[in-house]
Amino acid sequence: MVEKGMDKNYSMKTIHRTIKIIKSFSLAKPSLSMKELNEMTDISIPSLQRILSTLVYEGFLQKNEKTKKYQLGMELYFLGNLVQKNSNILNAAMAVMERIREEITESVSLNTLFQNKSQKCIAFLKSYHELVTDVHIGIVSPLHAGASAKVILAHLSDDEIRRYLESYPLVKFSDSTITERDRLVNELQEIRNNGYAISYGERVKGTFSVSVPIFSSVNHVEDSMSITMPIARFEEYDLDNLISILKAGSKEVSQKLLQRSEILEY
Secondary structure (H helix, E strand, O other), rough: OOHHHHHHHHHHHHHHHHHHHHHHOOOOOOEEHHHHHHHHHOOOOOHHHHHHHHHHHHHEEEEEEEOOEEOOOHHHHHHHHHHHHHHHHHHHHHHHHHHHHHHHHOOOEEEEEOOOOOEEEEEEEEOOOOOOOOOOOOOEEEEEOHHHHHHHHOOOOOHHHHHHHHHHHHHHHHHOOHHHHHHHHHHHHHHHHHHHHHEEEEOOEEEEEEEEEEEEEEEEEEEEEEEEEEHHHHHOOOOHHHHHHHHHHHHHHHHHHHHHEEEEOO
């Protein structure tokens, strides 16, 4: 028990030291030497060397071999862009999603492309019905199964789709999951042409979902908005109406994102 406590305290101390190092950089001091970091953080040179080596290896810092100085790395830039992107899409989409849920009383979700190989749920509004299909925010799933995933995959470039299909297996989640590459490619083309995707239990058995793309810029899609419900209740709805409602919502969200993008570029 004592050893576990010591390990935990050591790990926490290392995390605090790492954060202290990263926060030492600023606009006024974008590059810092080990000596400067030592003076600013009071971290011993041996510990500082170990932490800096790890941060460089993971891409959170860059080291200039000529000057021996460190600066913030591209990994932080990518993470910062991800935070900004998700904040923008959530701000633009939540009111629209809430309105759609009020109109149809079914679950509405928002998913985003994650690491170019999967999708991640970043927002979920639960159905008002007792029997619901639950989705957890933060859950990650592959791009070949389910409406929300396929609509994102379909709107990637042809090269990106080819690389995905060459790099990742088409795992079978149910009898409805498409695992034949040619068949999936044909369906992706149909999804791109129609502007929506449908799933009857492809990833989660007993679940129906319909999804549309959200355009963050002209012809660029990384997000999708979906309506999800148990298949048993789907017959109560008109599919064309569900698609129309989602497309109208997607258009509104996309316009908001495009306007914000133009403001930022300006």
